[in-house]
Amino acid sequence: MSTEPQAGAPDPSAAPHLDHRAFDAFAMREVDDATIDGAIAAAGDALVCVFFWGVDCFNCEMAKKAMLANPGPMRALELHWLHANVYAHPELGRRFGLHGIPVFMFFRNGKKLGRATGWHGHGQFAAAVANARLKASGKPLAG
Template sequence: MTSIPVDATAFATFDMQELSAETFDAALEAADDALAVVFFWGLDCFNCEVAKKAMLTQPEAIRALGLKWFHSNVYVHRDLGRRFMLHGVPTWFFFHRGKRLGRATGWHGLAQFEAAVAAARSKIHAAGGAEPVADAK
């Protein structure tokens, strides 16, 4: 079986910090008031590579969402896949101050992803929280 090479361009383009089970909670806490998103992906995941390539076609629109980006290969960090009961990748989870706000499963285009971001921000607002800083990286 031939492995699909991992294209790390999206990780670098969006300044995604890699997470493991050991670093997960501390990294999200360090994101402070930013809306954080964790991109869960897997090695040899064709749809993960498609999602990264699609994101790279619209880097300014993705950056304009003002997210603090993280990523984790759940095929390597299986404990994170179990912790979040992942049944498939790619999946993005949104967090604010360590609290999970929602998720997006599969890449269904920028509009769907923007809607997931807006839903997460509305949960922050509904809870009386301040709007996350829009230009957080």
């Protein structure tokens, strides 16, 4: 799946039907190519999760709905959330080597620690978060 908008597609940043509830519920700050590095750096020691998504991406909407359906376990992961619409900012897709969305990329102190591609449920997402924390601490990754 490409992260590039299709030719003739409407401007994704102007989508009035965009559901922002997940972004609001988890205090996800919107970033673009000009702001992402500063936003990651500003989080300091916090584990940052950047949610790369696109307007009208079915799997992105499914991920947002799943997070909203059971927000407690998501909040318990204590992530510093950022989000980026890669259809509106395709340079991010190229920069981070995205070949499909959604992608959740993890950082701490500006260092990329890993990624979760797609939404395969809270259990797999939590395992990806745990692996990112292990990598940040220098410990071996979980199986």
